[in-house]
Amino acid sequence: MDVSFTVNGAPRALQLDDARVTLLDALRQHLDLTGTKKGCDHGQCGACTVIVNGRRINSCLTLAVMHDGDEITTIEGIGTPGDLTPLQQAFIKHDGFQCGYCTPGQIMSATAMLDEIRDGMPSQLSEDLGPPRLTRDEVRERMSGNLCRCSCYPNIVDAICEVAE
Ligand code: FES
Numbered sequence: 001m002d003v004s005f006t007v008n009g010a011p012r013a014l015q016l017d018d019a020r021v022t023l024l025d026a027l028r029q030h031l032d033l034t035g036t037k038k039g040c041d042h043g044q045c046g047a048c049t050v051i052v053n054g055r056r057i058n059s060c061l062t063l064a065v066m067h068d069g070d071e072i073t074t075i076e077g078i079g080t081p082g083d084l085t086p087l088q089q090a091f092i093k094h095d096g097f098q099c100g101y102c103t104p105g106q107i108m109s110a111t112a113m114l115d116e117i118r119d120g121m122p123s124q125l126s127e128d129l130g131p132p133r134l135t136r137d138e139v140r141e142r143m144s145g146n147l148c149r150c151s152c153y154p155n156i157v158d159a160i161c162e163v164a165e
Contacts, residue, residue, distance in 0.1 A: 005070045007031060008077030019065050023057075024048045026064035027074060035075035035104045039147075046146030049105040049112075050074050056112035058145070075104035078111060087111060090159035098150035106146050110160050113142045117164065134164040 004013040007027070014030050024041075027033040027050070036059060039047035043061040050059045051073040079085040087110055090096070097103045117134055139157045148156065 001065050003065045003068045005067050005072055007033065007072045008074060014064065016064060019063065021064050022060050023050070023052075023062045023064045023067055023072075024059035027059060027072075030064075033074050033076050036108075037101055037104055039102070039105075044147070045102070045105070046109060047102050047105040049108040049146065051108055051112045054112070054115065056109050073108070075108055078107060085111070087114070087159065087163045090162045091156070094155045094159040094162070095152070096156045096159040097148075097152055102146060102148045102150075106143070106148070106156055109143060109146045110156075110163075113139075114160070114164060134161070136161060139164070 001016050001019050002013065003016065003026075004011065006012070012031060014026060016026070016030070021030075024036060024038055027036050028038065036050055037047040038060065039045035041048075041060045043058045046058065048059040049056050051057075052067060052070050054071075079088050084092075088107060091103065091107065096106070136157050139160050140153070143156065143160070
């Protein structure tokens, strides 16, 4: 099956023998974009998070052929080693990782989540408090799909809150 999409701003076309190839495996095995990690492969850990058409998804839970025409951003499309995004810099500043395996997924998820906030998506958890305002509890809730086996959660929240302010 043929599938074409845009990955990190570049058009990419794949011929897949098996329609059951997940987007995660297509990125890692067919496009050599190995920054997106496979943890559980069952939608539990968030290590495979990518952004599709502006929304974060677990790429292990979706088939590549379902994304024909979509715009996909992976961690390779977020910052560069010499020009990290403010969020990536904040993760370093606040030690938002130890082993680093979950970090690409954390960065992708937080990047999309911050974009949701900036785009004015209603903040469900604080709507009683007036205009959307990102509290630490909200960050924890909105990032609850991304697990960190090293348990760096307080540092990850610190990093995200610094950029959100
Ligand atoms: Fe996709 Fe864990 S590898 S959620």
